[in-house]
Amino acid sequence: MAEDFRGLLKEIMRNEQTGERWFDDLDIGGVFYLSIQASTLHDSTPAALLDDVKAYEAFQVVLQTKPGVSICGKKGAWTHLAACDWLPLFVEDSPLLREAAHVPASVVQRIYEDVLACASAHPEVISKKRDSGVKLL
Structure with missing residues:
Protein backbone atom coordinates (compact mmCIF):
# COMPACT_ATOMS: atom_id res chain seq x y z
CA MET A 1 0.00 0.00 0.00
CA ALA A 2 1.25 3.47 -0.92
CA GLU A 3 1.44 6.17 1.70
CA ASP A 4 -1.77 7.92 2.75
CA PHE A 5 -2.62 10.49 0.08
CA ARG A 6 -3.67 12.99 2.76
CA GLY A 7 -0.07 13.22 3.94
CA LEU A 8 0.93 14.35 0.43
CA LEU A 9 -1.51 17.26 0.24
CA LYS A 10 0.32 20.58 0.38
CA GLU A 11 -1.82 23.64 0.94
CA ILE A 12 -0.97 26.38 -1.55
CA MET A 13 -3.81 28.83 -0.85
CA ARG A 14 -6.24 29.51 1.99
CA ASN A 15 -8.83 32.22 2.60
CA GLU A 16 -10.35 31.93 6.08
CA GLN A 17 -13.07 34.49 5.27
CA THR A 18 -14.50 32.56 2.32
CA GLY A 19 -13.50 29.08 3.49
CA GLU A 20 -11.53 28.53 0.30
CA ARG A 21 -8.43 26.35 0.22
CA TRP A 22 -6.42 24.74 -2.55
CA PHE A 23 -3.98 21.87 -2.40
CA ASP A 24 -1.19 21.53 -4.96
CA ASP A 25 -1.73 18.88 -7.63
CA LEU A 26 0.14 15.60 -7.23
CA ASP A 27 2.41 14.84 -10.21
CA ILE A 28 2.12 11.11 -10.78
CA GLY A 29 5.06 9.67 -12.70
CA GLY A 30 5.11 12.38 -15.34
CA VAL A 31 1.85 10.93 -16.70
CA PHE A 32 -0.98 12.34 -14.57
CA TYR A 33 -1.91 15.25 -12.37
CA LEU A 34 -4.13 14.24 -9.47
CA SER A 35 -5.96 17.12 -7.84
CA ILE A 36 -7.58 16.36 -4.47
CA GLN A 37 -9.52 19.24 -2.96
CA ALA A 38 -11.71 19.92 0.08
CA SER A 39 -13.15 23.24 1.30
CA THR A 40 -16.35 25.28 1.18
CA LEU A 41 -15.84 25.74 -2.58
CA HIS A 42 -15.36 22.06 -3.38
CA ASP A 43 -17.58 18.99 -3.65
CA SER A 44 -16.19 17.54 -0.42
CA THR A 45 -17.86 16.13 2.68
CA PRO A 46 -18.14 18.26 4.66
CA ALA A 47 -18.04 21.28 2.36
CA ALA A 48 -16.11 23.24 4.96
CA LEU A 49 -12.62 24.49 5.69
CA LEU A 50 -11.22 21.98 8.20
CA ASP A 51 -7.70 22.13 9.59
CA ASP A 52 -7.47 18.34 9.90
CA VAL A 53 -7.47 16.85 6.39
CA LYS A 54 -8.22 13.44 7.88
CA ALA A 55 -11.57 14.78 9.13
CA TYR A 56 -12.98 14.86 5.59
CA GLU A 57 -15.15 11.91 4.64
CA ALA A 58 -15.01 12.68 0.90
CA PHE A 59 -13.08 14.86 -1.56
CA GLN A 60 -13.42 16.47 -4.96
CA VAL A 61 -10.97 14.74 -7.30
CA VAL A 62 -9.72 15.74 -10.73
CA LEU A 63 -7.53 13.41 -12.77
CA GLN A 64 -5.75 14.89 -15.77
CA THR A 65 -3.17 13.60 -18.19
CA LYS A 66 -0.07 15.73 -18.55
CA PRO A 67 0.83 17.38 -21.87
CA GLY A 68 2.59 14.95 -24.19
CA VAL A 69 0.86 11.86 -22.79
CA SER A 70 -0.91 9.51 -25.20
CA ILE A 71 -4.62 9.46 -24.36
CA CYS A 72 -6.12 7.50 -27.26
CA GLY A 73 -5.82 4.04 -28.72
CA HIS A 80 -4.87 1.49 -18.86
CA LEU A 81 -7.31 2.76 -16.19
CA ALA A 82 -10.47 1.45 -17.90
CA ALA A 83 -10.75 -1.61 -15.63
CA CYS A 84 -10.65 0.43 -12.41
CA ASP A 85 -13.98 0.21 -10.59
CA TRP A 86 -13.76 3.88 -9.56
CA LEU A 87 -13.44 5.30 -13.10
CA PRO A 88 -17.25 5.54 -13.58
CA LEU A 89 -17.33 8.04 -10.68
CA PHE A 90 -15.60 10.53 -12.98
CA VAL A 91 -17.27 12.79 -15.52
CA GLU A 92 -15.20 13.45 -18.63
CA ASP A 93 -14.68 17.20 -18.83
CA SER A 94 -12.36 16.94 -21.84
CA PRO A 95 -10.22 14.22 -23.45
CA LEU A 96 -7.49 15.15 -20.95
CA LEU A 97 -9.49 15.66 -17.78
CA ARG A 98 -12.00 13.83 -15.60
CA GLU A 99 -13.69 15.10 -12.44
CA ALA A 100 -15.50 13.38 -9.55
CA ALA A 101 -17.43 14.81 -6.60
CA HIS A 102 -17.76 13.54 -3.03
CA VAL A 103 -15.30 10.67 -3.46
CA PRO A 104 -14.89 8.77 -0.16
CA ALA A 105 -11.40 8.97 1.33
CA SER A 106 -10.90 5.20 1.00
CA VAL A 107 -11.70 5.40 -2.73
CA VAL A 108 -9.37 8.40 -3.18
CA GLN A 109 -6.63 6.24 -1.65
CA ARG A 110 -7.37 3.48 -4.20
CA ILE A 111 -7.38 6.03 -7.03
CA TYR A 112 -3.99 7.34 -5.89
CA GLU A 113 -2.55 3.81 -5.68
CA ASP A 114 -4.01 2.68 -9.02
CA VAL A 115 -2.83 5.81 -10.86
CA LEU A 116 0.63 5.48 -9.31
CA ALA A 117 0.79 1.82 -10.40
CA CYS A 118 -0.44 2.69 -13.91
CA ALA A 119 2.16 5.42 -14.37
CA SER A 120 4.92 3.07 -13.16
CA ALA A 121 3.79 0.18 -15.34
CA HIS A 122 3.20 2.19 -18.53
CA PRO A 123 5.94 4.76 -19.10
CA GLU A 124 5.39 4.28 -22.84
CA VAL A 125 2.40 6.65 -22.73
CA ILE A 126 4.78 9.59 -22.36
CA SER A 127 5.52 11.04 -25.77
CA LYS A 128 9.06 10.50 -27.05
CA LYS A 129 8.99 14.15 -28.17
CA ARG A 130 8.41 15.20 -24.58
CA ASP A 131 11.29 13.04 -23.38
CA SER A 132 13.64 14.56 -25.96
CA GLY A 133 13.11 18.05 -24.61
CA VAL A 134 10.80 19.30 -27.38
CA LYS A 135 8.29 21.64 -25.82
CA LEU A 136 4.69 20.72 -26.63
CA LEU A 137 2.12 23.51 -26.69
Missing part, protein backbone atom coordinates in the same frame (compact mmCIF):
# COMPACT_ATOMS: atom_id res chain seq x y z
CA LYS A 74 -4.53 0.80 -27.31
CA LYS A 75 -1.65 2.42 -25.47
CA GLY A 76 -3.49 5.49 -24.19
CA ALA A 77 -3.31 6.43 -20.52
CA TRP A 78 -7.10 6.22 -20.04
CA THR A 79 -7.19 2.74 -21.60
